[in-house]
Amino acid sequence: MKFKPKSASLVYYVSDIARTEAFYNKTLGLELERMEGAEPYWLQGALEGGLELIFFQQEGVRGNTPAIIFTVHDGGIDDVVADLAASGVTIVTPVSEAPGGWSADFLDPDGFGLGLWQSDDLPRSLR
Known part of the structure; x- marks a missing residue:
């Protein structure tokens, strides 16, 4: 299976989700939606050009965040990994549960963290 990314999200780990929500919604005028399924909640929104921004409240280490997460659209995240x-x-992280689906993390040749995410509506393997 040859995986060719069609879309991606930029994921940030932030220390204060309410402060982040106020900044991006009020100061920058972006429409971030509160999503349930992670404590306390996560924020998600898309720019007009299509790039999706996602914010989780958890400790982030410089160099690990923001992270580019590629969406597996057709199923088979296990096959891609x-x-x-x-x-x-x-x-770095094998396929594991994530809000709304499955995720995995890997490194590019320079050691930058990249990730995959797939909806739990799709099969984990097509083989």
């Missing part, structure tokens, strides 16, 4: 590993890519 297996193919990446077979290509020599370092898998």
Whole structure:
């Protein structure tokens, strides 16, 4: 299976989700929606160009956030991770549960963290 990303999200880990919500909604005028399923909640919104911004309240380490997360649209996140590993890519976090689906994290050649996310409506493997 050859994975070709079609969309991506920028994910930030922030120390104060309410402060982040006020800044992006009121100061920058972005419409971030409160999403349930993570404590206390997470924020999600898209720019007009299509890039999605997501904010979780949790400790973030510089260099690990923001993170680019590629969406697996057709299912098969297990297959994509297996193919990446077979290509020599370092898998940091294997496929695991995430809000609304499944996720996995890996490194690019310079050690930058990248991730995958797939809706739980889709099959984890197509093989």
